[in-house]
Amino acid sequence: MSEPVIELVGIGRDFSADPPVRALADVSLRVGRADYVAVIGPSGSGKSTLLNVLGLLDRPSAGSYRLDGVETTTLGDGARTRLRGRRIGFVFQAFHLLDHRSVAENVMLAEVYGRRPRRGRRERAHAALERVGLGHRAVFPPDRLSGGERQRAAIARALLGEPSLLLCDEPTGNLDSRNTEAVLDLFDELRDQGLTIVVITHEAEVSERAARRVRIIDGVLAEV
Amino acid sequence: MHVRDLAGEAFAGMLACPVRTALTTLGTVLGITTLVVTLGVAATAGNQIVGRFDELTATSVTVDVPEHDPPLVAWDAVEQVTRLRGVTSAVALAESEAAANVAVRANRLVDPTRAAGRTLTVLAATSGLPETVRGRMVQGRFFDQGHVDRGERVVVLGEQAARMLGVTRIDRAPAVFIGEQPYTVIGVLGEPRRERALAAAVMVPSSLGPRFGLRHVTRVLVATGLGAAELIARQAPAALSPGNEHLLLVGSPATPARARDAVAGDVEALFLVLGLVSLVVGAVGIANVTLVTVMERTAEIGLRRALGAARRHIAAQFLLESTLVGLTGGVIGAALGVVAIVAVSAVQRWTPVLDVRLALAAPGAGAAVGLLAGLYPALRAARMEPVDALR
Numbered sequence: 001m002s003e004p005v006i007e008l009v010g011i012g013r014d015f016s017a018d019p020p021v022r023a024l025a026d027v028s029l030r031v032g033r034a035d036y037v038a039v040i041g042p043s044g045s046g047k048s049t050l051l052n053v054l055g056l057l058d059r060p061s062a063g064s065y066r067l068d069g070v071e072t073t074t075l076g077d078g079a080r081t082r083l084r085g086r087r088i089g090f091v092f093q094a095f096h097l098l099d100h101r102s103v104a105e106n107v108m109l110a111e112v113y114g115r116r117p118r119r120g121r122r123e124r125a126h127a128a129l130e131r132v133g134l135g136h137r138a139v140f141p142p143d144r145l146s147g148g149e150r151q152r153a154a155i156a157r158a159l160l161g162e163p164s165l166l167l168c169d170e171p172t173g174n175l176d177s178r179n180t181e182a183v184l185d186l187f188d189e190l191r192d193q194g195l196t197i198v199v200i201t202h203e204a205e206v207s208e209r210a211a212r213r214v215r216i217i218d219g220v221l222a223e224v
Numbered sequence: 225m226h227v228r229d230l231a232g233e234a235f236a237g238m239l240a241c242p243v244r245t246a247l248t249t250l251g252t253v254l255g256i257t258t259l260v261v262t263l264g265v266a267a268t269a270g271n272q273i274v275g276r277f278d279e280l281t282a283t284s285v286t287v288d289v290p291e292h293d294p295p296l297v298a299w300d301a302v303e304q305v306t307r308l309r310g311v312t313s314a315v316a317l318a319e320s321e322a323a324a325n326v327a328v329r330a331n332r333l334v335d336p337t338r339a340a341g342r343t344l345t346v347l348a349a350t351s352g353l354p355e356t357v358r359g360r361m362v363q364g365r366f367f368d369q370g371h372v373d374r375g376e377r378v379v380v381l382g383e384q385a386a387r388m389l390g391v392t393r394i395d396r397a398p399a400v401f402i403g404e405q406p407y408t409v410i411g412v413l414g415e416p417r418r419e420r421a422l423a424a425a426v427m428v429p430s431s432l433g434p435r436f437g438l439r440h441v442t443r444v445l446v447a448t449g450l451g452a453a454e455l456i457a458r459q460a461p462a463a464l465s466p467g468n469e470h471l472l473l474v475g476s477p478a479t480p481a482r483a484r485d486a487v488a489g490d491v492e493a494l495f496l497v498l499g500l501v502s503l504v505v506g507a508v509g510i511a512n513v514t515l516v517t518v519m520e521r522t523a524e525i526g527l528r529r530a531l532g533a534a535r536r537h538i539a540a541q542f543l544l545e546s547t548l549v550g551l552t553g554g555v556i557g558a559a560l561g562v563v564a565i566v567a568v569s570a571v572q573r574w575t576p577v578l579d580v581r582l583a584l585a586a587p588g589a590g591a592a593v594g595l596l597a598g599l600y601p602a603l604r605a606a607r608m609e610p611v612d613a614l615r
Binding site for chain 1 (some may be wrong): 225226228229234236239240241377411523524527528529530531532533534537610611614
């Protein structure tokens, strides 16, 4: 069996408060290549904390997290940042597209901090947009796009770095049912192309499309 | 991260909100404009004043002779100065506080309808006075070495003094009474261009000086050829009083360079401070707006961190943005300043004097202001935790 993309062993995350908050307690999770995992749970259950840990945006207080076989908990800030830029593509609920830049420029932003050459960046961005079915919207400003199109543009940005993991935080939270459907169809396609996807959601409609579901309640993770 | 990417991101960030950026730039524009105009106009004006530098003052040397025993300068030492190459004429004067208020009358009659008596300044002089002070004899003549040698009791009145005493004609050799003694008026000196106070004075030959307590030379006036004043100012003391030249006080005309410095210094000081103040205000403005921008763009910072931007990338971008704002302000300010200098010069019919280094340094100063102003906001942006930024 090939090496898992994500391997969490005994992850804990405490926040210093009075009393201390245990957001994650002994979480272990293994996600293989081309898996499509949905993390579900009510708000305040630790979903976002798990996403931050998975996205290398936050450090766990305890446990081990191997991403593509690389132990991340012992890495320095710079190394974690580089790893994040290279291996993880983020999709946010709020899209986080820059209003004053065209769709293509927003997508190209994903390569600004990487090591890939500037040459051919625009072509790669167009290819990524084609992949999400937005090739015809490349020169549009984001505010001329529908919500679903914006999220697809954000997904194209996440795909540009050819990440091993697509990490989605409530990707359909701001979309109507028709657009939700389109985005979920896109996830299916991407999974079929071999991309590993972790979606954090509280919507049943979204989680049902995933091959595997895990539930997190009060910081404790369980398979569904 | 590629430098061109950094520059591109900074430019895009700066242009994302053009109106705000323009307003932010304003403070720096004002500051730089003020500085450039101040330095430029001062240089231009200074040059003009030097250009019009007075020929009269440029050819005058005054040597003050302090009281000393034995006297430092003898009456006939003036001839030594006159021999110096470049000297056109020279005169030795004796003045004193006591002789500055002497009762002078035109006659001894007591006429209640006329105020015949006047208090005038009496001074003793050698014969070269009219030429040296560039005065013209409006009537009669000035006394010469003959009058001095013979100790003749003659006086020359300044034009104003003559009017005050009612001396209108001298063809009948009128007399004035200084104290109780009568003296023959042999001439009236028209208003001199130098030492204007002589117009209201009574001048007596040096041989009569002791009668009024004017025994020794107190001042020597020298008129020089154009351009010779500085040289003569150095040589005259030695000619007047060999061995004691360091005791004499020489007043030479301001050299062109000194005149320029003095003028420039006066004008500049105030406006430089003004310019610097507006530059500081500009910097505070940039810092303020950049800080607001950082807060507004929290999500963008979070996104960039998620895309793999290190803290230094974030800091560099915001620092570059504020530097670009400052640089823009500097460029606009320098341009406006140069235009203003040329406009002022055109109105005043001056020749604009523009230091190229100033025009080049101004945008640099603007950029430096922006860089300094951006330090703190950039630090704040870099310190942001991506988790907090994306929340």
